[in-house]
Amino acid sequence: MKIVVIGGTGLIGSKTVSILRHGAHEVIAASPKNGVNSITGEGLKEVMAGAQVVIDLANSPSFEEKGGAGILRNLRPQPARGRGRSGVRHHVALSIVAIDRTDNGYFRAKVAQEKLIEAAGIPYTIIRATQFMEFLGGIAASSADGNVVRLPPCLFQPIAADDIAPIVAEVALAAPRNGIVDIAGPERAPFNEIIARYLKAVGDPREVVSDPEARYSAAGSRNSRSCSLGEARLGRIGLDEWLRRSKASA
Numbered sequence: 001m002k003i004v005v006i007g008g009t010g011l012i013g014s015k016t017v018s019i020l021r022h023g024a025h026e027v028i029a030a031s032p033k034n035g036v037n038s039i040t041g042e043g044l045k046e047v048m049a050g051a052q053v054v055i056d057l058a059n060s061p062s063f064e065e066k067g068g069a070g071i072l073r074n075l076r077p078q079p080a081r082g083r084g085r086s087g088v089r090h091h092v093a094l095s096i097v098a099i100d101r102t103d104n105g106y107f108r109a110k111v112a113q114e115k116l117i118e119a120a121g122i123p124y125t126i127i128r129a130t131q132f133m134e135f136l137g138g139i140a141a142s143s144a145d146g147n148v149v150r151l152p153p154c155l156f157q158p159i160a161a162d163d164i165a166p167i168v169a170e171v172a173l174a175a176p177r178n179g180i181v182d183i184a185g186p187e188r189a190p191f192n193e194i195i196a197r198y199l200k201a202v203g204d205p206r207e208v209v210s211d212p213e214a215r216y217s218a219a220g221s222r223n224s225r226s227c228s229l230g231e232a233r234l235g236r237i238g239l240d241e242w243l244r245r246s247k248a249s250a
Contacts, residue, residue: 163235
């Protein structure tokens, strides 16, 4: 089975490709590094030829709505045409928890992408994930006000990339859900507590406070990608374990 992983050399993509290649599959890691650009469309037609599963893990280089829209225009798979042509049997896309509850432009584009996938007539599964543990340092940096990190008073349930990739691979090889699967980390705690634990572990002395006026996300939305809504599939790697692994691999 031919599986194309768009964004296949990124954080989640590289791990997903590695897992899938242990099976009897032809796995293509598609990215600008190897001539496939999901924004311009360069190389997409060629790499998609004969693909039965497409996994969309691409990120926009821009957090503006038009940046995300460029991706979804080029990545929307086309229904099979003609006798004997199998076409894409499963379209898997990694998305973001709670994106339909924010006015952020990039997240609106992700919602539009989900709607295009749903309307394309191709079996699909959308995986909505909470924030990645790998981005905790970036969150602290973007939320810093001098020596104080200010975060909104919401619950936070980050998930490790090493938990996301196996779920993506498993979902891709399973029957399409034709729906959304929420995934989250195993720990849910106040946002400021999670970030404070992270900073303490890495030796960062900055104070972390809960501030009702603080805004979270690269584009300033509140409560986006914080914790899963309703039932969710939980990862196994908690924050302490992830920190231990991160130190060991440093």
